Amino acid sequence: MTCLQIPAAERAQLAMMLEVCAYPKPGNVDRCHDYPDTRLEHFLASTIFARSAFEEAELGTGRIGEIIKHAVRDTNCHLGGNTHFGAFILLIPLIYGKDIHGAQKAIEKTDTSDAVAFYKAFAMTSVRMNAADELDVNDPHTLTLIRDRGMTLLDIMQHSAASDMVAREWVTGFRLSRRGADILKETGPGRQAIVRTFLTLLATEPDTFIIKKHGAGVAQEIMNSARDVLDGKRSAEDLDGECISRGINPGSIADILIASLFIALGERWSWDY
């Protein structure tokens, strides 16, 4: 066996492991930085615990919403809180469908039962939504609303796409995940390509997790700073320090990077060198 022939479930785990280990990734947990309540070990424990749900996705027979719920449930047992909710939203259709094309076909088949399961998964996390969201996960009437309107999980993602770049991947054919995979392949093997891809996405896309927490101005500021790092005007370590001290973490771009790694690993990009 070579590492190119590993099953999709293990490839997804590798993608999660490689993302969290890559250093420096400004603002995010990495090999050298923890958050006070969420540490490297929590991310890696989630990587281990996600295996059963990924294997379920690999079978390609169950329902996407239910499998996302299983991944959240199984990775919720440690004290590090939510580590990979956004990553699961991307990885599970990608594993299920084998590639982006298959993932798109799978998400088109989601129905109201997927939407309901997804909301139950969402409620298990502490992920925040926009205030005033009509489909607030903390509102018990939301499930009734979803059922009454017959909303599918794809409908839910369309509803969230304007304010959430992970949901947007579902409606744009995994556009950023694809771009990240292309950057990885253009940059070459190994972990420096992971850091470069993260910085490039950070410089070109406003992170919606930052927007929700700190507003659009801060997200734009971080894009400019990431551009400065790519242009050699500033070190990644310096930006990392600033993000950490200001509590700014580009969590959604990290989720997309995981999907990019999964795609690139399936297209013979190598983490190993």
Next chain:
Amino acid sequence: MTCLQIPAAERAQLAMMLEVCAYPKPGNVDRCHDYPDTRLEHFLASTIFARSAFEEAELGTGRIGEIIKHAVRDTNCHLGGNTHFGAFILLIPLIYGKDIHGAQKAIEKTDTSDAVAFYKAFAMTSVRMNAADELDVNDPHTLTLIRDRGMTLLDIMQHSAASDMVAREWVTGFRLSRRGADILKETGPGRQAIVRTFLTLLATEPDTFIIKKHGAGVAQEIMNSARDVLDGKRSAEDLDGECISRGINPGSIADILIASLFIALGERWSWDY
């Protein structure tokens, strides 16, 4: 589900992950140090790839020697070389037997087929043996010798016990693995207990991997240095730097620490806090 109820296969993966992340562990790959050819990501990739063999062990129906061979084969696909051969020798009977008592019963039942499979696994690694070992893994006559004498895998471990502390665990009822688990539980939850346990084993037991590579004098010297760290006379970081610059890595004690973590996690010791 809580993290206390996870299956034994995942518990073994957690033990491997926690061991390699714990820092500082003088001389070994950890969160902050790689070797030139074997990096943190290789250890964590092996942690992911070992899952199938661990699940096979959890079923408790296959043969120990064959399962060790599968673990080595499945974790051999990356370029980082052997990362966990010693750990598999300990973990697989422990998973198979559920605890130390069960592991001892399982290893008593090994036969010549286990010994042969083990030697085939050994040949896949680059682990060195003592020069002049009668059962040299690189000698094609070794398998004939094992078959002619009807040696079991336990016989092989008895043969190696004098010079290999991992093999010695099989014949002493996992004495050091047990002691490490007790130190973890006495020290309390979290990663500082892992570092403390590593240093305590390092201070009290000559690492046979160091002896094979550098001789008994160096192994004794490292024991004294680890004692100085425990006594507060020297920092762990300082000893780490010295070990790295001299190419001294206590790899066998790292393997035993993984077994200790597996045992302790099964006895309600918590990595999480």
